[in-house]
Amino acid sequence: ETGVTQTPRHLVMGMTNKKSLKCEQHLGHNAMYWYKQSAKKPLELMFVYNFKEQTENNSVPSRFSPECPNSSHLFLHLHTLQPEDSALYLCASSQDMASGDDEQYFGPGTRLTVT
Amino acid sequence: AQTVTQSQPEMSVQEAETVTLSCTYDTSESDYYLFWYKQPPSRQMILVIRQEAYKQQNATENRFSVNFQKAAKSFSLKISDSQLGDAAMYFCAYRSADSNYQLIWGAGTKLIIKP
Numbered sequence: 001e002t003g004v005t006q007t008p009r010h011l012v013m014g015m016t017n018k019k020s021l022k023c024e025q026h027l028g029h030n031a032m033y034w035y036k037q038s039a040k041k042p043l044e045l046m047f048v049y050n051f052k053e054q055t056e057n058n059s060v061p062s063r064f065s066p067e068c069p070n071s072s073h074l075f076l077h078l079h080t081l082q083p084e085d086s087a088l089y090l091c092a093s094s095q096d097m098a099s100g101d102d103e104q105y106f107g108p109g110t111r112l113t114v115t
Numbered sequence: 116a117q118t119v120t121q122s123q124p125e126m127s128v129q130e131a132e133t134v135t136l137s138c139t140y141d142t143s144e145s146d147y148y149l150f151w152y153k154q155p156p157s158r159q160m161i162l163v164i165r166q167e168a169y170k171q172q173n174a175t176e177n178r179f180s181v182n183f184q185k186a187a188k189s190f191s192l193k194i195s196d197s198q199l200g201d202a203a204m205y206f207c208a209y210r211s212a213d214s215n216y217q218l219i220w221g222a223g224t225k226l227i228i229k230p
Contacts, residue, residue, distance in 0.1 A: 003159070031216075040124065042220035043206070056217065090160065097216040100148045101167060104218070106160035 002026050006091050006107035013081065014115055021076040021110045023091030031097045032074040033104065034066060035090040043090070049074060050097050081114045088112070117142045119209050121221035128197045129229050135182075136192045136224050138207030146212035149183070149190045154223075155203040163205070166190065168212070194226075202228045 004025045013019050025032065034046040048056035049068040063085075065077040074091055091107040118141045128134035140149070151163040166174045166183050173181050178198075182191045194201055207221040 040222055042119070042222050043218075045217055048216075092160075100146075100210060100212040101165055102216070103162045103165070108157075108159050 004091060004093055004105050004107035006089075006110050008110060009108060010111045010113075012113045012115060013078070015081060015083075017081075018077070018079040020078065021089055021091075021112075023074040023076075023107055025072055025074075025091075025093040025105070025107075027093060027095075027105060029093040029095050029105070030071055031094045031102075032068060032071070033092040033094075034074065034076055035092065037088040037090055037109070047076075048097075055097075078112075081112075083114050086112055086114045117144075117147075117209055117211070117219045119207055119219050119221040121205075121207055121224050123224045124222070125225045125227065127227040127229055128194075130197055130199060132197055133193060133195045134197055134226065136194075136205050136207075136226065138190045138192070138221055140188050140190065140207075140209050140219075142188070142209065142211075144211055144213070148210045148212065149181075150208040150210070150218070151179070151181070151190075151192045152206045152208060153201075153203045154206065155200075158203075160206070164192070197228050199228050199230060202226060 007022045031050045036044040046060045047066040067075040088109045090109045092104040094102045094104045120139045147168045149166045153163045154160040164176045178195045204223045206223045209219040
């Protein structure tokens with residue numbers, strides 16, 4: 001596969017469940033990102049990893065827990081979510097965060113519904 | 116703090132016509148980057164065009180061009196000869212040229228192409 005892949009594409013979970021989202025990039029990039037996309041709202045950056053080190057946590061609730069075992073893989077572990085957490089979760093990667101015009105490459109997203 | 120505003124939640128255009136999507140931003144910085152990303156229905160977000168604030172010449176990529184008005188803090192996207200494949204959500208984004216790598220996103224404009 002090429003580019004950025006995400007699994008699963010759709011996820012329905014109850015508030016007491018524990019699940020994980022997976023992202024994999026095949027581009028040799030050094031930075032990876034998790035975004036939350038809600039309808040009619042700007043994308044919300046959740047977490048950033050650069051060379052496997054977390055460099056950003058935008059005040060995300062602890063029920064979201066990221067994991068980056070290597071530069072190609074990124075996980076988002078979910079537990080005791082709330083209905084307002086229902087959204088499209090996008091993963092992205094980029095080559096060089098230090099470069100201002102660094103292009104981000106996005107995965108197709110995971111559509112999460114919390115019941 | 117920087118903000119990005121897309122005042123048009125939805126736009127429609129006849130196939131083969133030209134359409135302009137608006138984006139304004141607020142910043143006190145002099146050097147930064149601006150981006151337009153496209154998110155087709157159920158498909159991945161991709162970069163359409165980017166502009167560095169220090170470059171006076173407006174960026175162009177085939178049928179896509181920008182009108183960058185730095186003093187007015189405006190960064191509109193013009194799509195010429197609109198095609199059915201241009202139907203998508205279009206997001207404007209801002210990034211500082213300093214060490215803050217975070218993209219600041221607008222809420223998006225849904226572009227509808229009428230055949």
